[in-house]
Amino acid sequence: MALRQLMLEKELKEKRSRMEALGKKDFSAREKEIEAAIEEAATDEDKALVEDAISAFEVEKEQHEKEKADLEQRIGEIENEIAEMERKQATPEKREGTGKTMAEKRTQLAPMMSRAAFQRIGEKRCTQILMAPETRSFVEETYRNARENRNQENLNLLIPDITLPLIREIAFDEVKILRRINLVYVQGDGRQVIAGTAPEAVWTEMCDNLNELGFAFNQVVISGYKVAGMITICNATLEDSYIDLAAELFTMLGQSVGKALAKAIFYGRSDANKAMPLGIVTRLAQTTKPDSYPSVAPEWVDLHTTNLLSIPAANTGVEFFTAMLEAAKAIITPYATGELFWAMNSRTYYTIMGKAAALTANGDYVARVDGMMPIIGGPIEVFEFIPDGDIIGGYGKLYLLGERAGMKIESSGRDAFWAQDETGFRVTGRYDGLPVIANAFVAININGGTPTTSLDFAPDLANHSAELSALSIASATLSPTFAAGTTTYEASTTAASGAITATAKDPSATVKIYVNGAGVASNTPTWLEGKNIVLVTVENGLNKQNYTVTVTKTTAGQTMAVKTAKAAAK
Numbered sequence: 001m002a003l004r005q006l007m008l009e010k011e012l013k014e015k016r017s018r019m020e021a022l023g024k025k026d027f028s029a030r031e032k033e034i035e036a037a038i039e040e041a042a043t044d045e046d047k048a049l050v051e052d053a054i055s056a057f058e059v060e061k062e063q064h065e066k067e068k069a070d071l072e073q074r075i076g077e078i079e080n081e082i083a084e085m086e087r088k089q090a091t092p093e094k095r096e097g098t099g100k101t102m103a104e105k106r107t108q109l110a111p112m113m114s115r116a117a118f119q120r121i122g123e124k125r126c127t128q129i130l131m132a133p134e135t136r137s138f139v140e141e142t143y144r145n146a147r148e149n150r151n152q153e154n155l156n157l158l159i160p161d162i163t164l165p166l167i168r169e170i171a172f173d174e175v176k177i178l179r180r181i182n183l184v185y186v187q188g189d190g191r192q193v194i195a196g197t198a199p200e201a202v203w204t205e206m207c208d209n210l211n212e213l214g215f216a217f218n219q220v221v222i223s224g225y226k227v228a229g230m231i232t233i234c235n236a237t238l239e240d241s242y243i244d245l246a247a248e249l250f251t252m253l254g255q256s257v258g259k260a261l262a263k264a265i266f267y268g269r270s271d272a273n274k275a276m277p278l279g280i281v282t283r284l285a286q287t288t289k290p291d292s293y294p295s296v297a298p299e300w301v302d303l304h305t306t307n308l309l310s311i312p313a314a315n316t317g318v319e320f321f322t323a324m325l326e327a328a329k330a331i332i333t334p335y336a337t338g339e340l341f342w343a344m345n346s347r348t349y350y351t352i353m354g355k356a357a358a359l360t361a362n363g364d365y366v367a368r369v370d371g372m373m374p375i376i377g378g379p380i381e382v383f384e385f386i387p388d389g390d391i392i393g394g395y396g397k398l399y400l401l402g403e404r405a406g407m408k409i410e411s412s413g414r415d416a417f418w419a420q421d422e423t424g425f426r427v428t429g430r431y432d433g434l435p436v437i438a439n440a441f442v443a444i445n446i447n448g449g450t451p452t453t454s455l456d457f458a459p460d461l462a463n464h465s466a467e468l469s470a471l472s473i474a475s476a477t478l479s480p481t482f483a484a485g486t487t488t489y490e491a492s493t494t495a496a497s498g499a500i501t502a503t504a505k506d507p508s509a510t511v512k513i514y515v516n517g518a519g520v521a522s523n524t525p526t527w528l529e530g531k532n533i534v535l536v537t538v539e540n541g542l543n544k545q546n547y548t549v550t551v552t553k554t555t556a557g558q559t560m561a562v563k564t565a566k567a568a569a570k
Helices: 003-024 028-040 044-089 102-113 116-121 123-131 133-147 161-174 242-267 280-285 317-331 346-355 560-569
Strands: 182-185 190-195 217-222 225-234 308-310 340-344 357-359 365-367 380-382 390-395 399-403 408-411 422-435 441-445 468-473 488-493 500-504 510-515 530-540 543-553
Touching: 003 044, 003 133, 028 044, 161 242, 242 280, 242 399, 242 422, 280 308, 280 390, 280 422, 280 441, 317 346, 317 390, 317 441, 340 346, 346 357, 346 380, 346 390, 468 488, 468 530, 468 543, 500 510, 500 530
Parallel strands: 182 399, 308 441, 340 380, 488 543
Antiparallel strands: 190 217, 225 422, 340 390, 357 365, 390 441, 399 422, 408 422, 468 500, 510 530, 530 543
């Protein structure tokens, strides 16, 4: 091995170690502290101190993000240089420190290399990714937790940076649209400059003065919402070699994120209820400019009547494609550059094939589709979540998707899915996006109806509230006063019975009431003399919360001594 390569590999190891350390730094605790200080600041002096704290925090965070970006760039440069050195060296196969020949390694890598995404990156690059120390460490730790039956939640194993391109390739396989749109890497809030219409240059004599061209620039701002996917892997698989585990784990991680991204690109919504990229169809359906729309962004235009279109179901052949051409005119803008794409489900695709069918001179039917939109042009991408009859199209490069660095995996532990003999893994990534030039897209229903503008997304079961917003018992006063975060109470009553009212914060939660171990159908139990234990359970998705009230029943007119004696006897 050349000395230069040794030096580069040493530097690479140091840079990756530093990147790992930076990735573990969490600013959320300080953010919460500052938020609390903002709320508590009452005097001008307090406010000044908080302002100083905010400034220092922002500077530190900005420096942190810049260092990560610089490290990532340098790591990429080193990896490329090492790869080029290895290519030039072209050394014959030899045994490595593991005692395995490269031929033996290829046999071991077979499960991974059989997958399309891994094939695209090539055997050599796959070997580099898989055999990298950080990859082995990650997978072997996952494997070890499975074998040792560790029931740990929030394991927070960081996916090695070197595997991110591989997972991204798998996501690309799942979401072909990612190859059609403008995918960028961002740190913090990303500001993307969008050029206006390019003006015509001016012809002049050779030595004449130059004319100033009237370029105009706009900006859009993208953040980094979190997307999370839950996957489960059979424990028998986890107990196999780490190669098999890596093949399963990386494939499922990429597919999980990819499916969520695909739906968000078309139907995502960025509002109080759902923090995700703004979808193409969602934007076309807007009838009023959102309050949050940036003043520096391209001018907002109402497109719900011009770019949400319908074609009669009866149209066939020339009639149909003439109507499609008319609909496609809606996306012709000064910004309309690059390749058109069209997205639909497989049933709509077959409908298009039928409308494009023709007879050859031999009397054979042919459908001139073959993955491309007939007449109009542009590749067709199939997504089964798009409703029947809907076609979404446009200039993909005018949709901006920002991707943040850093993905992590959390393990559920084996006990969470013991009945299925599986272990759960949750992958998270951070993305934001929007159609920067919305009128470069169109949604068409070819069955004579209106294009669907909203789809349901996977429910966020892990973060649904399992708290009560109210809890009371008739003829009894809770002590302490009810608060959602307080789960244990006491109360006393002389009444024979009392209605229990328990209201969940989230209407979708399930509330059950038990008194002395038995369910209460009417929520109005009859109290026994002495102590009664009221248990209120709230379940919502994966979350559960219990509230307990000890109700002491006494007879009216009893002396305090009698009450105490009876309570002690119980």
